[in-house]
Amino acid sequence: MDFALDNMHLAAQQAAEKFALQYLSPLALEMDIADSFPQDIWQKLGAAHLLGAGLPEEFGGQGSDVISAALIGEALAYVSPAFSLSYGAHLNLCAHNLLRNGTEAQKKAYLPKLASGEWIGALAITEPNIGSDAMGMQCVAQQRDDGFIINGNKMFITNSPVADLLIFYAKTDTAAGKRGISAFLLELPAEGFSVSRRLDKVGMRGSPTGELRFDNVFVPRQNLLGKLNQGYKVVMSGLDIERAFLSTINLAVMRHCLEICIDYAALRHKQSTKPQQYDSLIADIYRWQRSTRLATYRALSLAQQQHRISKEAALAILTSSEKALRAAEQTLDLVQLMGFRSENVAQRLWRDAKLMVIGAGTSEIRRLLIARELLGQR
Template sequence: MIDFPALRFSFSDEVELLRRSVRDFAAAEIAPRAAEIDRSNLFPADLWKKLGALGLLGITVEEEYGGSSMGYLAHIVAMEEISRASASVGLSYGAHSNLCVNQIRRNGSEAQKRQYLPKLVSGEHVGALAMSEPGAGSDVVSMKLRADYRNGEFVLNGSKMWITNGPDADVLVVYAKSDAGAGPRGITAFIIEKGCPGFSTAQKLDKLGMRGSNTCELVFRDCAVPEQNILSGLGQGASVLMSGLDYERAVLAAGPLGIMDACMDVVVPYLHERKQFGQPIGEFQLMQGKLADMYTTMNACKAYVYAVGAACDRGETTRKDAAGAILYAAEKATWMAGEAIQCLGGMGYINETA
């Protein structure tokens, strides 16, 4: 991770201080372990409490529940800097702090917030969100996980798939069908704790990328959940899910920003150090053109994502821009990673450099 002259985006002093603090932490605690996290496909459990001690796990949570109450733009900045050191750690961080913690903050009852948020914010507990299934992703209404009401509680049967933090989560926001014939109004969100009878996790998935961001299938077999664990209200699951998507997309769009930062961290020094024909390859017009395109594209993505984050803080976000920001940032991060490999030549194709 390097500091080179870069465009300033008129952040407040508070957010700039946060960026510096998270960057320093990530450089010291995450970046040196990033390669091993990828090789071993293991998330370092000690990072959770360290992230909690910095106030990063509850960055949008009110102070009365142990949070930092800084907002979505600050959350984006933290997500970017963590992902810059390790995109895998960043993904797990986002799943915990936004998909789980922020959903409980936004939709939980006072009792639920006081019960669950403090330990999630401190890092004592790990959070996750479970929506996707083997046959249901974007098509939420087609989910098969059932929640049948019996004797004053809901009994869940079915499974969830591709759940980030699933193997480690202590607290999960889980969506299930409480009324199979009611369409979107038949979906309910539940808060489920690890160790709940009838709930288990299958073998962790051995992914090609984002390794170390632990992912698995969740299995529910006659898992009884009390009524007080309903999030927001019976049949309100689709509303909970859809109302949170804008914030989730805005924050998770910062993951690709971190990847682009990391590309620059590797490419800029290499163009100065690598010599061909008696001069650094960064002096060749082709490489200068690549670097110019990478830098310009990265800042265009940042401007869009930061603008959406600021809009979230003002209560002005729009679904199309939250979706547009993560679409654009993700596509350009993929392109930029390819350009970084081209700049590094053969060195870009070996694990030692990655």
């Protein structure tokens, strides 16, 4: 057993850390306060070859693996969890999904633009009335000879207000339940498609989130992603790896919290006023961060080897998100009202961390997923 990162992983991690400190760090506060997405930084991220991790070189990628991609996400999240969320939605939810399920023509057409940062990608599953029960989606794709006509709504879609390419799911056979779902690619802007609302979130500000409206949107047949009525497999395999991938945001939040607590304790230590509860908090965050990091890297590593990772990915994100939120809550308790000021990172981490126990399946759904795996009820 060896969890050490190899040279390829370390190179990706170091490049991303350098990028985050140089370009992202000066903007993180403004992104949060103004809820603004830094388009120019996105282009720079592409130019620095950090948007092509896990994509083959023939499609403009770096030829590295999903672990490298997730490590880049972790490094970005240390400075801005919101930016990392947009990165994850673009690269893992959209580009990696397209790589796994797309035709050669689809991959050639879109992956180079996603890898270079010229385009921004997004993925849409959730709907206004369909959250945890994703397979009950109501968005409908009606078949025509040359393609599909889409009607419906999507909700809470990361990157959608700025996206150029959207992967979305819709019912192609409304009587077939989860076996009647298909996946599609949509170039934006498109006639009949609109971002009906840009959502004003409590945290992860700067990562734009939208509600989408499809009003007789035409999708040509060649933009069907995967096979007709087999979108269920695309959704489920995608959700597993998405959970493992996004867990890295939580690892970064915990690392940041730990550093805040240690700095604060060191200061109080010098003044000989360090209360005992600092020790418990520091020791707790340290063990949470170390143990959930192993769970996250294990899920990613198994995914890389093409294993099914439903239980492992649910474990990674359930534990990392709940512990990151606790770490952020208690770090804020430690720093007290100083940390509650808008310019203090402690309160931002606390607001950002809350999304991670909700998005990509709530903690409650993640527990049910794990239990059903344990009970062989999948």
